[in-house]
Each structure stands twice: as structure tokens, then as C-alpha cells.
Amino acid sequence: MGKNIANTTHTFFFCDGGSCQKAGGEKVIRAARAYLRNNDNWNDTHTIKTRCNGRCEDAPTCIVHPGEFWYKELTPEKITHIVKGHIQNECPLETELLYREGWEEQVSNKEIAPIKPKPFEFKSDEELGDCLITRGFSSDQYLYPLFLFLLEKPEGVTLQLPNKPHLAFKDINAVNYSKEFTLELQTKTDCLEFFIAAVPKENKELQQLKISSTEYFYQKETTKTGIRFKNKFGKTLGRIEFDSINTEAWQYCTKIQLQRLTLDLSQL
Ligand code: FES
Structure with a gap:
């Protein structure tokens, strides 16, 4: 039988797009899943791999629900703190946030101007x-x-x-x-x-x-x-x-x- 998703307290959306993969995203996902398994959180959380989240410059990225927490430039060490913080204390790791609900704009050191078509x-x-x-x-x-x-x-x-x-x-x-x-x-x-x-x-x-x-x-x-x-x-x-x-x-x-x-x- 599959998980009872009615019990899900947190969902972690990990970007699995090309830029995040190149930046080590798979190791980040593995570290998060290992933490959830070993801390008995597996059955009441959910991890999902997504396609590109549109923030490749900040790769690897992850979004945490509940809330609207976007994390950037993740490493296996950082994600372990992030997952732990959300599950244990509902506390985001502010220093690693790209964006959270209520902020007027995202915080990134690597902002790239969107590519637009050139004039005719x-x-x-x-x-x-x-x-x-x-x-x-x-x-x-x-x-x-x-x-x-x-x-x-x-x-x-x-x-x-x-x-x-x-x-x-x-x-x-x-x-x-x-x-x-x-x-x-x-x-x-x-x-x-x-x-x-x-x-x-x-x-x-x-x-x-x-x-x-x-x-x-x-x-x-x-x-x-x-x-x-x-x-x-x-x-x-x-x-x-x-x-x-x-x-x-x-x-x-x-x-x-x-x-x-x-x-x-x-x-x-
Ligand atoms: S590939 Fe991950 S944000 Fe674009």
C-alpha cells in the first residue's frame, strides 16, 4: 500500500531540471530523503522532483510547503538543516532563502536578466x-x-x-x-x-x-x-x-x- 497522503505535514519540491542536476541537485535530494527516512519522517512527508523552476541561476533549488519557501544554491549539508528546521520548528533557514511569502522580491546574488527576442x-x-x-x-x-x-x-x-x-x-x-x-x-x-x-x-x-x-x-x-x-x-x-x-x-x-x-x- 502507498503512503497515506492525508498525513502529509510537509512537501519538498526539488528541482530536477538540467541546471540543478549539473549543480549537484541529485545529491541534495538524496540527502533530504535519507534524513527523512532516518528520522522517521518518511510516512508523513513527501518529496517531489520537478522540472525547471525558472531560477536556474540559483541552482540547485527547492520549494517547501506549507508556506512559500524557496531555497537556493543547496548542498547536502544545507538541505539537512532546512528539512530539520521545517519539520521540527517550522523555522526556515533564512540565510539560504531565495524567496518567502510576503517578501517584495527575491534575494539572489546571481540575477540574470530574462532573455527577450530582439526587435524585428x-x-x-x-x-x-x-x-x-x-x-x-x-x-x-x-x-x-x-x-x-x-x-x-x-x-x-x-x-x-x-x-x-x-x-x-x-x-x-x-x-x-x-x-x-x-x-x-x-x-x-x-x-x-x-x-x-x-x-x-x-x-x-x-x-x-x-x-x-x-x-x-x-x-x-x-x-x-x-x-x-x-x-x-x-x-x-x-x-x-x-x-x-x-x-x-x-x-x-x-x-x-x-x-x-x-x-x-x-x-x-
Ligand atoms: S533547472 Fe532548476 S531552476 Fe532551472
Whole structure:
């Protein structure tokens, strides 16, 4: 039988994302779990590994509930004090806190400014001609939501893949992202694949297929907007085009994918 979670007094959320792993997060998690086991707290506490908590600069990180206690730069020694403090005295280890409820801002020595897309700039592009273009984000945390949005709002959206006929997005019935690296677009007769998750460095074939660059553009000649996907070697893997600058999907792209970047047509 599993734990009776109704008895849980404390939950520790340990980040298991890439930066925290590199910074020794696994040793921290093991130390916390060993402490809980040896002090007879195993059955009334819970430890959970999470993906990135968005504070990689402070890795390894952990969040403690109840309360809203965020800890930074953890080591096995620190986490043992932290776990003990919360369980025995409900007392956080203030010196190691990144944030707690009620603070106006987090306390970090390693603050990194958020990465934002650069403004659109004019370019004479081999494929697109004269255009305004910028680069968005290419991680699956951006691309999966993008494809889901386009599935919901397909009006005026066309998919162009090398050596395939153009496909209206309204003919796509489903977007699946259940495989390790691959997002699938399902049509009545076909299943189109996009590689959107990090693929092994040594696998040359997958490196060729992985989307590593996502560019958003406005074409001067056609007045169309769109997205171009490339691999890390600069080869175009596909394009999405929007009929006009006013399509709901393009507006979504500038607001969500490009974080409210404006397109200044006077640059053309
Ligand atoms: S990987 Fe842990 S906070 Fe980002």
C-alpha cells in the first residue's frame, strides 16, 4: 500500500531540471530523503522532483510547503538543516532563502536578466526576399503551445514543408506530443513530424531534424507574415505562413511567442 497522503505535514519540491542536476541537485535530494527516512519522517512527508523552476541561476533549488519557501544554491549539508528546521520548528533557514511569502522580491546574488527576442530587423533574405525578421524561442516549451494554438485558430494559416504540397492548418486534426522528441501533426491521411525536444548530441540524424531556430517574419513583397524553422546547420525544415498581419494566429505569435514585440513596417 502507498503512503497515506492525508498525513502529509510537509512537501519538498526539488528541482530536477538540467541546471540543478549539473549543480549537484541529485545529491541534495538524496540527502533530504535519507534524513527523512532516518528520522522517521518518511510516512508523513513527501518529496517531489520537478522540472525547471525558472531560477536556474540559483541552482540547485527547492520549494517547501506549507508556506512559500524557496531555497537556493543547496548542498547536502544545507538541505539537512532546512528539512530539520521545517519539520521540527517550522523555522526556515533564512540565510539560504531565495524567496518567502510576503517578501517584495527575491534575494539572489546571481540575477540574470530574462532573455527577450530582439526587435524585428530588415534583411534581404535568400528565401524570403526583403523582409523584417527576428528570432523567437525554439524549445518545446514554446513550440508545443504554438502548434496547439494554431490547431485551435487555423484560419489563414498554411504549413509548407520541403517536398510536400502546402497544407492548410484547418486540415490538421490533432497535435500530439507524447513521444520523446517528436511532435506529430495528424491529418486524415498523414502524420507529419517535428523534432522539438533536445536530442542526443551524438545522434547526427536527429540533429539534422531538430528545430534549433524559429524565425518570425514579414515579407515585403507578399505582405505575408510567417514562421520559419531551421536546424542548427541553417537548413530550412519548414515554414508556416499567415494570410495577413491581422490573423489571430500572428497576433498570438507577437504577443506570446515574441513577448509583445511590435512590428514596425516603417523600417521597410
Ligand atoms: S533547472 Fe532548476 S531552476 Fe532551472
